[in-house]
Amino acid sequence: MxxxxxxxxxxxxxxxxxxxxxxxxxxxxxxxxxxxxxxxxxxxxxxxxxxxxxxxxxxxxxxxxxxxxxxxxxxxHLTEGGENTARHFRVPVCYRGDDALDLADLAEIKNISPEELIALHTAADYRVYMIGFAPGFTYLGGLPEALHTPRLAVPRQKVAAGAVGIGGAQAAINSLSGPSGWRYIGRTPLRLFAPERAEPSFFRAGDMIRFFEIGADEMAALERRAASGEAIVESEAA
Missing domain, CATH: 3.30.1360.40 (Gyrase A; domain 2)
Known part of the structure; x- marks a missing residue:
């Protein structure tokens, strides 16, 4: 009701x-x-x-x-499915080096290899449930149950923008640098919030996301392109 x-x-x-x-x-x-x-x-x-x-x-x-x-x-008078048409995105993520803050620890907790954890994370389809907490911060559903993990007991004082995290049964992408208790396993070069854009928040509620892995060199190259204002991720047909 x-x-x-x-x-x-x-x-x-x-x-x-x-x-x-x-x-x-x-x-x-x-x-x-x-x-x-x-x-x-x-x-x-x-x-x-x-x-x-x-x-x-x-x-x-x-x-x-x-x-x-x-x-x-x-x-x-709402119709089934509403008037919304979901957009679909493939989002690049670097799961290596300093971008993978909690990847090794989380893999150990789950008793799997980091590669298996990455495979689980990139195999899922994620729904953007809402944008909130900070401008552009993206809350995601669809995290595989095997990756459900409580947040850190002591939050970090600063996590980079673009960090891809896990908090309980939720997943998320950090939009701005700041403190957080989520467990972060990678980072995307995508700019989730840019006030100069006509639509400052990149994602909208109802969008669908699938992550794919990139290496450190590609991460650096895509970050440079994103910083210049280039669109590095485009919506795909469903």
Missing amino acids: VTIKPAGDQAVTVEFADRIDAAVNARVIALADALKARPVEGIVETVPTYRSLLVYYDPGRIRGAQLMPLLHERVE
Whole structure:
């Protein structure tokens, strides 16, 4: 049952469920897309999360009490699969050297070789559930169960942008350098957040990702190209 309730005096949250589930997340994104395709006067922004949609509004143009029944109506008329078409990406990752902060330790914990761990990680299809925590930070579902691992007991003070991590049953890509308790096994040269772009966050909720391994030399070359503003990763057909 969908629940809609106030979130402060300028937003409401539309909660679709109390669990993490791809079908639930698809409905969240479908509502966001529907509101983009047919805007409601007064809505200024929508933020998809794992299981809910946060809807910001201008109280000078619409009141929360007016908005909530309109959102209920939109939810009731959502079509299966929504209006969203997932984009598919192949994302390069270097799993070697200083980019593989926790790879060796995690392989030892799992009693497998680093190569087997990389093979498991690159064989999976990952869903972008949400963008949050930091601008462009990408939360991913689809991590193989064999790689599920609790976060570090003591967070690191600084992890590089582009670091590819594991935290419990989740995977993620770090968008900006900063502290983190995730376990990082590689790094991508892709710039997840660039404020000069028309769409600053590279990924959107609902996108699909598959990682592939690159070496240190290719990593360095792709980082130079990305720093110059070149698009090093393009969307693929499903």
